[in-house]
Amino acid sequence: MRKYIYIFIFIPFLVLSCDYSPIYSNQGNYNFFIEKIEFVGDPEINNLIDKKLKKYQTTRNEKKISIFSTSSYNKISQSKNLSGKTTNYLVIIEIAFEIKKEEKLNTFKFKEDFLIKNFNNKFEGSNLEKIKKENTTNLIINRLISQISQM
Secondary structure, three states, X not given: XXXXXXXXXXXXXXXXXXXXXXXXXXXXOOOOEEEEEEEEEOHHHHHHHHHHHOHHHHOOOOOEEEEEEEEEEEEEXXXXXOOOOXXXXXXXXXXXXXXXXXXXXXXXXXXXXXXXXXXXXXXXXXXXXXXXXXXXXXXXXXXXXXXXXXX
16 A cells, blocks of 8 residues: 555656656747848748748847748649549649858758649639648748757
8 A cells, every 4th residue: 555655656756857848839039030031932932931930020139140032832733534634733832041140151942742632613722722832831931940040
């Protein structure tokens, strides 16, 4: 009986004493701010990037960075049915960032691709494409912020 009491006392100490924290828990604690952003390429992707990076332009830290972004969006017919109508599209999003930080120039290139089914309902297809484009852009921006914070 005494053994069980010790177990119930020590297990909470062991579990609660581990220092677990999520990977993205300190997203607000970055040591840089974006001074200037320039965009070339697909306007919709550029707007998504601009929205996502706005919060890094408001805080003023000692390390200034400038970003030049080049984006491209390609939608290619991947497969067709017997009548020649496209059934699946391959969407490729490529974004290249040139980051200037304290007279150093770093280049990061990200490429993501995914398949989209061609729907008979154009509204549903365009909404799915828009959601996929937003999610992919958010993923790329999170990778970029991680790379910048490690520089």
